[in-house]
Amino acid sequence: MAFTGDLEHLHVVDIIQLLNTARKSGTLSVKGKNGESRIIFSNGYIVGASHLGRVHIGTVLVKMNAITIEDLKQALQLQRSAGVNCKPLIATLIELGKLGQDEASRGLKKLIEMTLVELVGWTTGTFTLDTEATEVSPGCSYLISEMEQEIRFDAQMILMDALRIFDERERDRQSGKPVTIDEELFADVISSEELVEPMENGEKSSALTADDLGLGDLDLLERKIPEFLPIDEIFYPADFHRRKIKEILFDCSAEEQEDFVSFLEKSMARRDVHGARSQREEGRAKGLILFSEDELIKHSVMTICKDEGVLVFTTDGEEEVDRIINQCLEIKVIPILVFDSPEKKDGLLSREKIVSMRLQVKERYPQVSTVQLASLLDYTSMLQSFHDGVRAVFPKPSREPRTTTFIADTMTFLEAFKAYVTGFFREQQELSATDNQLSKLKSRFLDLRDxxxxxxxxxxxxxxxxxxxxxxxxxxxxxxxxxxxxxxxxxxxxxxxxxxxxxxxxxxxxxxxxxxxxxxxxxxxxxxxxxxxxxxxxxxxxxxxxxxxxxxxxxxxxxxxxxxxxxxxxxxxxxxxxxxxxxxxxxxxxxxxxxxxxxxxxxxxxx
Known part of the structure; x- marks a missing residue:
């Protein structure tokens, strides 16, 4: 099935977040005046991309000194000789011993990153999501699901880094500083003529070329998608929310479900071109980590935070929390960590487990602020949270004993939570601006001395x-x-x-x-x-x-x-x-x- 839409109504940032939330697989093709780019998803993770069809993964690896031109030619030759049994370029290079897993990951991430940096600046164009295009071309039968086990990227994390790079480049461009052009930096190192072998009569061979093997798409998908792709459905975010909420709130009435969908749809209303860019324009990227098993809370928080330019990472794994925090800090983003309300039973959200994690985060990452959700009647947990250094505690709605008002209570809670998150990041932005001005002031003092x-x-x-x-x-x-x-x-x-x-x-x-x-x-x-x-x-x-x-x-x-x-x-x-x-x-x-x-x-x- 394929979906299509217009970037004027739904920006790339929103699309990627929706696909990540729904754990979708398929190919997202985005067309604009600069050309066409593609992002490849597997279960919500990004596993590949094509940068305007002009920057290839092989070239990226060569320019990053991960492989040599001779290594690339050898891998391409091996692909041609393998015929229908060929594998993607990255997998071929790894099997040849020419490329390590870490170098492959860095090269692939760079190509995905430059593709996203290009796309987040687009305000006009069209997109198509083909959920059936999950295999490589018939000439290169290698499933995305297999590739995902080797190299995959958290869509939210790589998107946050791309937004940061985009904003930095925009500020440099406005201030007159030189801005790197990825297409020039990663121009092809092998000409198209070298990729096609001549036949005995001097004509060009019909053997598979790098383009046929999907080199432009990171060798993951066939590039020869029909020009007129049959579209089965227009992509409407409200329909996506409707299906999700119907699945989660199956025991609520249709009227209650629709009320909640309308609430989420209003929360997604964008004020400018991409994910509330004005909220990030003068500050750094914003990240929120939600530790929860509650599907309704996870889906709702991710949705309402989009309007404020906040990327939400949801997880129910303790080790995953550490990984996300470390990745955020690596790209100079200080996230806020939100713990769902503790449960009395043993498990991931037991009170003892939550308290232990809060104290560990406080010790390992003192710069990370934490927020605790708690049952309205669990005042002991609330007081303990403040004792442990939690920045804020939010009473979380419960179906018991307020079953009849649960939906209304949840919407009220989400509105208050969104207001708090907005204020928190505004405060962080002001502190960051102060630090920046102090740094510049110190520099000017030193300049004045001379x-x-x-x-x-x-x-x-x-x-x-x-x-x-x-x-x-x-x-x-x-x-x-x-x-x-x-x-x-x-x-x-x-x-x-x-x-x-x-x-x-x-x-x-x-x-x-x-x-x-x-x-x-x-x-x-x-x-x-x-x-x-x-x-x-x-x-x-x-x-x-x-x-x-x-x-x-x-x-x-x-x-x-x-x-x-x-x-x-x-x-x-x-x-x-x-x-x-x-x-x-x-x-x-x-x-x-x-x-x-x-x-x-x-x-x-x-x-």
Whole structure:
């Protein structure tokens, strides 16, 4: 059976998470203006991919120095000679002793990763999920289920890493930094001519080629899928939830099941192009680990967290928890760990087991916050949780004794849980932003130590401000006016660096926010509807989306000598720490005074 859909209605991130949740197998083909890419699933795990049909696994392995070109040619020749009994390229290389399991895994992960990084940026296009395409081509009969035992990847984990890489590249691109192009980096090392053997009469042989063997698809699936694939069904997420909820809540009425499906469908409503990217854009990726056996809670939490850009990993294995935490930390993601409510009986969720795991996590991973779900009447467990250092405890709905209100109770619980998770990651994002600003502040302090020329001091301050704001301008303070010196992000893109701003002139003869800051020598950060600001500056450079501005004075001998203006341009405002900016401005003032003193001293000494 095949399903089809439009990326404008359901993004790749959502599709992958749904396939992972449902433990589906098959081929996800995604078509857009850049070409076609495929991701291959087996029981919800990703086992292969094709990057626009132009980056091959053999090339990736060669470029990563896992194999040589001669190794690749030998493996391809062996595939051709094996005919219908051939195996995928990776399996062939391993059997030849040319490739180790670890190198194979790294190469395959790299190809899957670059495919996902490309796809998460797509906002238009179509997708097809073919659940019957689970074998290699007739010329290479090797089942995905067999490949899965050797190399497979957690879809959520590799997706989180791909989202992180995508966001980092977008930030680099916006700041003007060079961005790696995977297609250029992994260009084919073997030409298509070399892959086809000539016949005695000089014509090309009809023997199987690398493309026939699925090299472009990591040798897992046949590339020759019919151009007009018969579509049996349109892919609707609500139908997917409906089938799942009907299976889980089989003992509830049809009306209750539909109410719950509607709730999940509303929770999946996307606010932007892919999995609430705006929630991650200025921060790091978000991960949540749910230790539970409850199918309803697992499915529901994964669904409601998608809207906030949170990737949810569900497990009921203690060793699996350690593995997921370690993998998250490896890609610099600090997850939150949620334990389901303990049960009285022995087993995975016994009270003793949960307490033991909480204490182990606290000892091994002190940076990981934990949340405990608990029965409303189990106050002893709640108190014990806080004693063990749990960050929060949530009362979990139970069918007994509130059977008639269980569905409504569960929806209320999920709404509160989602609000908590949103707030938690927002807090983590703000802490991360503070750490980032502190790191940059330290760097700027070190830079200031090496400055000996007065004009360079104001430029250094301008550059730091421009890392936080979209537009920034340095003004020289004169008795009757401000005259522009340099600007960043005003007359050119921010990544272009400083440009001249001498055309800008703001009078100080009238009462204004500028004059107040200059006279008081104190920073201003906030909204301003000052008329002088509007008439003499914003009319010249254009008004920002929001009226929030920064005015940062730099003083010498008690008087303001420069004024740095900044705003967020066409973007929404972001949280900043104005006290850090004030500290840097004070330090810049001291460096300026020292530079002026040295200059004056050198003149006196010269005379």
């Amino acid at each position: 400055i000996h020329e007065p004009p360079v001091v104001s430029l250094a301050l301008l550059r730091y401000v421009s890392e936080i704001f979209e537009r920034s301008i340095t003004f020289i303070v004169r008795p009757a006016d401000l005259i522009g010196e340099r600007a960043i992000g005003v007359y050119a893109e921010r990544h272009a660096g400083p440009t001249s701003a001498t055309k800008l002139k703001i009078p100080l003869t009238e009462s204004s926010v500028f004059r107040d800051v200059i006279e008081k020598g104190q920073i201003f950060y906030g909204e301003s509807n000052d008329e002088v600001l509007k008439k003499h500056l914003l009319d010249a450079i254009g008004a920002p989306l929001r009226p929030t501005i920064l005015l940062l004075p730099m003083k010498s001998r008690g008087k303001t000598v420069t004024l740095t203006y900044a705003d967020f341009g066409g973007k929404e405002t972001s949280p900043i720490h104005s006290d850090l900016l004030e500290i840097l401005a004070t330090e810049s003032s001291l460096v300026l005074e020292n530079a002026l003193y040295r200059k004056q001293f050198n003149k006196t000494s010269y005379k």
